[in-house]
Amino acid sequence: MAVLICGGAGYVGSHNVRAFKEHGEDVIVVDSLETGHRASVPEDVKFYQEDIRNGEALDKIFAENQVEAVVHFCAYSLVGESMELPLKYFDNNVGGMISLLEAMHRHNVKRIIFSSTAATYGEPKRVPILETDPTEPTNPYGESKRIMEKMMKWVSSQHDIRYVSLRYFNVAGAWRDGTIGEDHKVETHLIPLILQVPLGKREHITIYGDDYPTNDGTCIRDYIHVEDLARAHLLALNYLRDGGESNIFNLGSGDGYSVMEMITAAREVTGHPIPAVIGTRRAGDPAKLVADSTKAGKILRWKPEITKMQDIIASAWKWHKSHPKGYED
Numbered sequence: 001m002a003v004l005i006c007g008g009a010g011y012v013g014s015h016n017v018r019a020f021k022e023h024g025e026d027v028i029v030v031d032s033l034e035t036g037h038r039a040s041v042p043e044d045v046k047f048y049q050e051d052i053r054n055g056e057a058l059d060k061i062f063a064e065n066q067v068e069a070v071v072h073f074c075a076y077s078l079v080g081e082s083m084e085l086p087l088k089y090f091d092n093n094v095g096g097m098i099s100l101l102e103a104m105h106r107h108n109v110k111r112i113i114f115s116s117t118a119a120t121y122g123e124p125k126r127v128p129i130l131e132t133d134p135t136e137p138t139n140p141y142g143e144s145k146r147i148m149e150k151m152m153k154w155v156s157s158q159h160d161i162r163y164v165s166l167r168y169f170n171v172a173g174a175w176r177d178g179t180i181g182e183d184h185k186v187e188t189h190l191i192p193l194i195l196q197v198p199l200g201k202r203e204h205i206t207i208y209g210d211d212y213p214t215n216d217g218t219c220i221r222d223y224i225h226v227e228d229l230a231r232a233h234l235l236a237l238n239y240l241r242d243g244g245e246s247n248i249f250n251l252g253s254g255d256g257y258s259v260m261e262m263i264t265a266a267r268e269v270t271g272h273p274i275p276a277v278i279g280t281r282r283a284g285d286p287a288k289l290v291a292d293s294t295k296a297g298k299i300l301r302w303k304p305e306i307t308k309m310q311d312i313i314a315s316a317w318k319w320h321k322s323h324p325k326g327y328e329d
């Protein structure tokens with residue numbers, strides 16, 4: 001029986017493909033390649049270039065393969081773009097989920113692991129954030145993911161499909177051998193942008209505000225290594241296989257690092273001075289986002305292993321240094 005990885009050519013998806021293969025799982029990938037990269041998926045993995053909103057294409061995939069479970073990463077994920085083009089996000093993210101759940105129901109596939117986000121919480125009332133805390137997304141991206149979670153909940157009770165939704169905090173790093181990593185057409189994330197300075201692609205990193213109510217005035221985030229994240233998906237699949245009920249888990253390290261601390265760590269790792277310039281705040285950035293992942297520890301027995309910030313940045317650096325043009329190299 002195979003595991004269908006939807007969006008397996010994206011950043012988080014491609015690392016999951018590696019991890020699942022490494023654990024002896026039979027994986028199949030479907031990806032539209034609109035934002036994903038064919039080169040990030042090993043040649044020996046069965047690959048379908050399709051948009052999951054196409055129900056007929058999904059029918060073909062489910063008919064040609066014995067699919068036991070789905071791991072779902074297909075989504076647009078740019079917060080800023082989602083504010084400008086909300087319907088693009090609802091169409092792709094929510095529309096994709098409708099099509100996928102319908103196809104799963106048609107083909108009697110009963111398990112799904114879903115890639116969710118801390119953005120479902122919006123501006124937190126307290127940190128660390130618990131799964132039971134209010135979800136009030138502050139942008140259409142986070143809203144679309146929350147709607148997708150709710151859809152799984154209603155469909156699961158009606159159609160006997162069980163799901164695990166994993167709410168990631170700030171995903172970072174790359175596969176240990178540096179052969180796959182983060183490559184977005186439009187890069188908005190802190191670590192790849194910092195590393196563009198030692199790569200000679202930008203003169204400095206801009207810090208989006210140093211007047212937040214934190215120790216050094218810059219925003220605090222909870223960074224989680226992409227390999228630790230992939231391990232959580234495997235544990236979630238085995239949890240469902242063992243009969244676990246539908247559930248939602250936060251995935252973070254529980255430790256917060258400020259933007260300033262991240263830049264300092266990147267200077268240590270790269271040996272480059274990485275000049276930093278203080279800019280204005282980016283709209284919608286909460287001061288502090290840190291996960292309480294106790295539940296994932298207790299129920300999934302998940303514990304992040306790569307937690308030192310220098311190690312996370314070093315792993316990203318290994319990929320970026322060897323692929324300055326991303327998958328074009």
Ligand code: UFG
Nearest residue numbers: 117118119170188189190193206207208219221259282285
């Ligand atoms: N930042 C800078 N300068 C930059 C880029 C980012 O100072 O050039 C700061 C941001 O203001 C923020 C921190 O670095 O304080 C991290 O920013 P990222 O864009 O790397 O990540 P976010 O915390 O904004 O976003 C992450 C995920 C999103 C998810 C969100 C949930 O990448 O998918 O968490 O809040 F929606």
